[in-house]
Amino acid sequence: MNNSVLNLLSYGVYVVTTLDGDRSVGCIANCAMQITYDTLCVSINHDNYTNGCIKKSKKFAISILGEHVNDAVIPTFGFNSCRDIDKFEKTKTVKIDGLDILTDSVGYVICELTGEFETETHTVFVGKMTAGDVLKQDIPMTYDYYHKVKKGKSPKAAPTYQEETSSPKTVAYKCKICGYIYEGDITKEPDTYVCPICKKDKSYFEKI
Ligand SMILES: Cc1cc2nc3c(=O)[nH]c(=O)nc-3n(C[C@H](O)[C@H](O)[C@H](O)COP(=O)(O)O)c2cc1C
Numbered sequence: 215m216n217n218s219v220l221n222l223l224s225y226g227v228y229v230v231t232t233l234d235g236d237r238s239v240g241c242i243a244n245c246a247m248q249i250t251y252d253t254l255c256v257s258i259n260h261d262n263y264t265n266g267c268i269k270k271s272k273k274f275a276i277s278i279l280g281e282h283v284n285d286a287v288i289p290t291f292g293f294n295s296c297r298d299i300d301k302f303e304k305t306k307t308v309k310i311d312g313l314d315i316l317t318d319s320v321g322y323v324i325c326e327l328t329g330e331f332e333t334e335t336h337t338v339f340v341g342k343m344t345a346g347d348v349l350k351q352d353i354p355m356t357y358d359y360y361h362k363v364k365k366g367k368s369p370k371a372a373p374t375y376q377e378e379t380s381s382p383k384t385v386a387y388k389c390k391i392c393g394y395i396y397e398g399d400i401t402k403e404p405d406t407y408v409c410p411i412c413k414k415d416k417s418y419f420e421k422i
Contacts, residue, residue, distance in 0.1 A: 216396065216397060216398055217397060218395055218396065218397045219410075220374065221395075222410070224356060224357070224358065225244040225245065225246075225247075225356065225357035225358075225374070226244065226246070226278060226279070226354055226355065226356060226357065227242065227244050227279045227288070227355045227356070227357055227360050228242065228243050228244070228246050228256075228276045228277060228278055228279060229241070229242055229243075229276075229277040229279065229287065229291050229316055229319065230242075230243045230246065230256050230258065230264060230268075230274055230275070230276055230277075231274065231275045231277065231307075231313050231314045231315070231316075232264060232267045232268045232271050232273065232274045232275070232313065233267060233271040233273070233312065233313065234263075234267045234270075234271075234296065237296075237300075238301075238302050238307070238313070238314040239263055239264055239267050239296035239301070240264055240291060240296070240301065240314070241258070241262050241263075241264045241291055241292065241295075241296070241371075242288055242291045242292030242372075243256050243257065243258060243276075243372075244357045244360075244368070244372060244373075244374060245257035245336075245372070245373045245374065246276055249340070252342055252343045253325075253328070253340060253341065253342055253343065254276065254323060254325055254340075254341055254343060255338050255339060255340045255341070256274065256276065256338070256339050256341075257333075257336045257337070257338045257339075257373050258336060258337055258339060259335060259336050259371035259372075259373075260335060260336065260337065261371060262295070262371055263295050263296040263297045264296065265337055267296075268327065268337075268339050269327075269330070269337070272326060272327040273311075273312075273313065273324070273325065273326050273327060273341070273344075274313070274324075274325055274327070274339060274341060275310070275311075275313040275314070275315055275322055275323065275324045275325070276322060276323045276325070277315050277316040277319035277321075277322045278319050278320050278321045278322065278323075278354055279316075279319055279320070279354070279355045280318075280319065280320040280350070280352025280353060280354055280355055281352060281353045281354075281355045281359060281363075282352050283316075283318055283319070283352075283355065284318050286304065286305075287305065287316065287318065288360070288364075288366060290304070290305065291305075292368075292369065292372075293369055302314055305318075306318060310322070310324060310345060311324050311344065311345055315349075317349065318350075319349055319350075320348065320349060320350055320351075320352050320354050321346065321347060321348040321349050322346060322347065322349065323343050323345075323346040324343070324344050324345040324346060325341025325342060325343055325344065326341060326342055326344050327339060327340070327341050328340050328341055328342045335373075336373055357374070384397055384398075385397075385398060385399055385421065386398070386421075386422050387400045387419035387420060387421055387422065388419065388420055388422045389409045389411065389412060389414060389418055389419055390414075390418050390419070390420055391409065391412045391414045391418050392409060392411045392412040392414075394409050394410065394411045394412070395422070396409075396419060400416055400419050401416075403416060
């Protein structure tokens with residue numbers, strides 16, 4: 215199986231907020247998406263404090279981050295737990311329908327929980343949109359931009375973590391034309407194999 219194919223999927227970067235009783239909690243998630251005209255879902259790791267809080271409060275908000283978001287937001291919300299710190303202490307927010315929305319976001323969506331789906335590691339929370347608005351002009355940040363331009367990393371809890379961790383023993387080949395990385399032994403591919411990006415044949419790949 216060539217896991218690098220997963221790198222071809224697109225995501226944004228979001229702060230998912232909810233309530234722990236009266237206290238605001240939340241974390242970064244890239245795995246959030248609209249699934250019907252008024253329904254969204256977000257995938258949250260079982261170990262994230264935010265997970266149990268969404269289960270109890272039965273609502274969540276998604277603040278959509280822009281490319282010029284304050285540099286402290288992703289480290290604060292993505293690499294710390296609400297078990298240990300108050301992530302909202304130094305983050306400007308506005309309360310909408312009881313949930314904290316980051317004022318430094320391009321927009322937000324508020325959802326009431328309508329379903330949950332368990333996987334081995336993550337709960338996929340499904341929510342019906344009850345409110346939402348555009349907040350400021352900026353290009354919404356993509357996960358790709360976060361990695362390639364901001365040079366950001368993702369922790370283990372991110373569903374996409376595996377895509378970024380290639381064991382040092384993994385053999386990989388790089389396409390000399392477009393830079394596409396093939397993880398695994400490309401020599402085992404049939405002669406008809408072509409790079410999925412630039413369509414050049416196997417001879418254009420060099421071992422890295
Ligand atoms: C770029 C990025 C993307 C992330 N995506 C997700 C995600 O989609 N789902 C998830 O559960 N955690 C994701 N995380 C990890 C959580 O944000 C992180 O584990 C956080 O510390 C959990 O905080 P909490 O314990 O307060 O809930 C991501 C982190 C980063 C930096």
